[in-house]
Amino acid sequence: MTTVKHMKWWGWGVEGVQFEYHNKPNFAPFVKEAVDLDLEVEPADIDAPDLDRLRLPDSLISAAQLARLTELVGDAHVTTERLERVTHTYGKSIRDLLRLRDGSIARVPDVVVYPGTEAEVQQIVDLAVDQDAVLIPFGGGTNISGSLEPLPEETRPIISLDLGRMNRVLEVDEQSGLARVQAGTLGPDLEEQLGDRGWTMGHFPDSFTHSTLGGWVATRSSGMQSDKYGDIAEITRGLRVVVPRRTLVIRPLPGTSTGPSVREMILGSEGRLGVITEVTVQIHRLPTERQVLGYLFPDWQAGLAAMEEIASSDASPSVTRVSDARETGFSFATRKKGKKVSGAVSAALMKVLERKGWDLEKLCLSFIGYEGSKRHVGYEKNLVRQIVRKHGGILLGKGPGTLYDQKKFDTPYIRDFLLDRGAAADVSETAAPWSRLRDLYAGTVAAANAAYREIGVRGWIMCHLSHSEHSGACLYFTFAFRHDDNDPIGRYEVVKTAIQQAFIDNGGTLSHHHAVGREHAPWIEQDLSPAGADMLRGLFESVDPKRNLNPGKIVF
Structure with a gap:
């Protein structure tokens, strides 16, 4: 069988790795206050869901189709096993994880195929079209917007096309700073292969550990360092995409x-225009200096103003992030019990700030990253220091930034921890011009709190600003509530819908970098206008008239 590795089928990340809170003394009180969940009352049993208890529909792939796929890629790279089919059914949204835990799986792929070459991909795509099957490309499976799931009413055979074997950097053009990379390459493997040659792509989304280059392109991903390196749309310079009968x-x-950008059409297309097999990306020499520093602002408004001024200044940090007071409280609550000296320093700092008139309930934590030569980093730090000071902020130093850098990919494990205890947490992000961000933030928080009142729970919503650009920035919201297995998906939909509608109503987009899928498709006409949505429908129909390529995503 294939050696391609996947995340655990029922949750995030690697089997055996989980969030631990007993070494974080402030976490249990925080959760009790936020969502009324008492962590001191542990559930009697917390066992991984049992795969054998899932009721799966029988595979619809015919013996002849299975034989042909096996002939194309080899017996080791075609499977109809239960675990493989379930693993390739959903992404990792809360809706996905709740359905998996509940056993609510209406439709799963009928076969999973692992091609090793572009030529094999071409033959599989052509086979799917000829046989009127559905083909869904699969990268790392981290998607949280419903971009992977088969349509529940689909009666045709469904092929999950996993590109995990296509995982190499093929060529580096050092003179141009370009690299040709196979689309199935995971983030860590990509950076390792580039790093061995002294290069980096600089793209580090939250899902970095488990997501692929092709998935980033197909969903218009952004990374933590997109302020400096650009999002994936800016990083992507060339593409190879298998479409029926030929390669784009x-x-x-x-x-x-050369007219409307075909490159832009593929970016964010979620497999509806073909299968991305290779991407040529912009790369950069590894920086000689890299620092992420922590800062504190007296309140959210001061932090926003500072980020806005930094974005229009001569400084070009790699990371500009500021959390609101609620997310700052969450960050403090997830700190491990420190040494006596560091704990005393933190307590002393809080006392100093209190004497200066700061309201400790309004503190906002910020991380700003710098990369380049030592001289350049020093120059940018000095520019930012002046802006931070102008807006009342203070420097915390390297310690918090180092901790952020180490733990930035681990937060999704907390979702599994909460699900095990009858609570749900998920994220939604948006973007808007600087002039709309404050209203967008306030409107979204108000909408979420109204939704919590509607479903009768104590809920939580927090936010950070990230991905700053000259004209605006991304607001990234995390929301959570306790459901106690009382219609968790129905309650989730009330809250999620309220948040998404608030984005549109307050001048934001339906998603900054998590894609559309099925989760966000109901807002596509409000976001792009009905004319824009119709244009997308026409594009998809022209390339894929029989709806063989991941149908039902982006537009219904």
Whole structure:
């Protein structure tokens, strides 16, 4: 069987790795206050869901189709096993995880295929079209917007096309700073292969450990360092995409004037226009200096103002992030019990700030990253220091930034921890111009709190600003509530819908970097206008008239 590794089927990340709170003395009180969940009352049993208890529909793949797929890629790379089919059914949204835990699986892929070459991908795509099957490309399975799930009413055979074997950096053009990379390459493998040659792509989304380059392109991903390196749309220079009967080739040119951008059509297309097999990306020499520093602002408004001024200044940090007071409280609550000296320093700092008139309930934690030569980093730190000071902020130093850098990919494990205890937590993110961000933030928080009142729970919503650009930035919200297994999906939909609608109503987009899928498709016409949504429908129909390529995503 294939050696491609996946996350555990019922949750985030690696089997055996889980969130631990007993070494974090402030976490249990925080959770009790936030969502009325008492962690001191542990559930009697917390066992991983039992795969054998899931009721799966029988595979619809015919013997002849299975034989042909096996002929194309080899017996070791075609499977109809239960675990493989379940693993390739959903992404990792809360809706996905709740359905898996509940056994609510209406439709699963009928077969999982692991091609090793672009030529094999072409033959599988052509087979799917000829046989009127459905083909869903699969990268790392981290998607949280419903981009992977088969339509429940689908009666045709469904092929999950896992690109995990196509995982190599093929070529580095050092003169141009370009790299040709296979689309199934996971984030860590990509950076390791580039790093061995002294390069980096600089793209580090929260899902970095378990997501692939092709998935990033297909969903228009952004990374933590996109302020400096750009999001994946800016990083992607060239593409190879298998479409029925042929291969689309976008050459990695620095700029073109060749009509509407076909490259842009593929970005964010979620498999509806073909299968991305290779991406040529912009790369950069590894920086000689890299620092992430922590700062504190007296309140959210001061933090927003500072980020806005930094974005329009001569400084170009790699990371600009500020959390609201609620997320700052969460960050403090997830700290491990420290040494006596560091604990005393923190307590002393809080007393100093209190004497200066700061309201400790309004503190906002910020992380700002710097990369480049030592001289350049020093120059940028000085520019930012002046802006931070102007807005009443203070420097905390390298310690918090180092901790953030180490733990930035671990937060999703907390979702599994909460699910085990009858609570749900998920994220939604948006973007808007600087002039709309304050209203967008306030409107979203108000909408979420109204939704919590509607479903009768004590809920939590927190936010951070990230991905700053000259004209605006991303607001990334995390929301949570206790459901006690009382219609968790129905309650989730009330809260999620309220948050998404608040984005649109207050001048934001339906998603900044988590894609559309099925989760966000109800808002596509409000976001792009009905004319824009119709244009997308026409594009998809022109390439895929029989709806063989991941149907039902982006637009219904």
